[in-house]
Amino acid sequence: MASSRSPVCYADAARWYCLIFLVLLVVLGSFTDENSLNKKMNHTAGQACDEIYVVGEGETLHTISDKCGDAFIVEENPHIHDPDDVFPGLVIKITPSRNSRS
Numbered sequence: 527m528a529s530s531r532s533p534v535c536y537a538d539a540a541r542w543y544c545l546i547f548l549v550l551l552v553v554l555g556s557f558t559d560e561n562s563l564n565k566k567m568n569h570t571a572g573q574a575c576d577e578i579y580v581v582g583e584g585e586t587l588h589t590i591s592d593k594c595g596d597a598f599i600v601e602e603n604p605h606i607h608d609p610d611d612v613f614p615g616l617v618i619k620i621t622p623s624r625n626s627r628s
Contacts, residue, residue, distance in 0.1 A: 581616040595622040 575594035587599050587609050596602075600609050603618045 575620045575622060577620055579618050579620045581612055581614055581618065583614045585612070585614075587612055590618070590620075594620045596620050597623065 600606055
């Protein structure tokens, strides 16, 4: 009588393939720049702010306004109910004025 593989063996094999795939995905993802999303969305020295800005550690709406040249951040972002309640990771819309510093 020919032996056939039980469904449990196929499930175990599928589990191992999924585990290997996830490990490879994590390893390959670790080679990317750690803060690449933050760097793409936030400006660096000497460049204008992008339209979408992610608040960083220690930033306030005042410092972001000075940095990006947008004095109307609260008015353009209805999800900000309290200007003092800004936290790292908060996504805001920036519309720099034409007279902003370059």
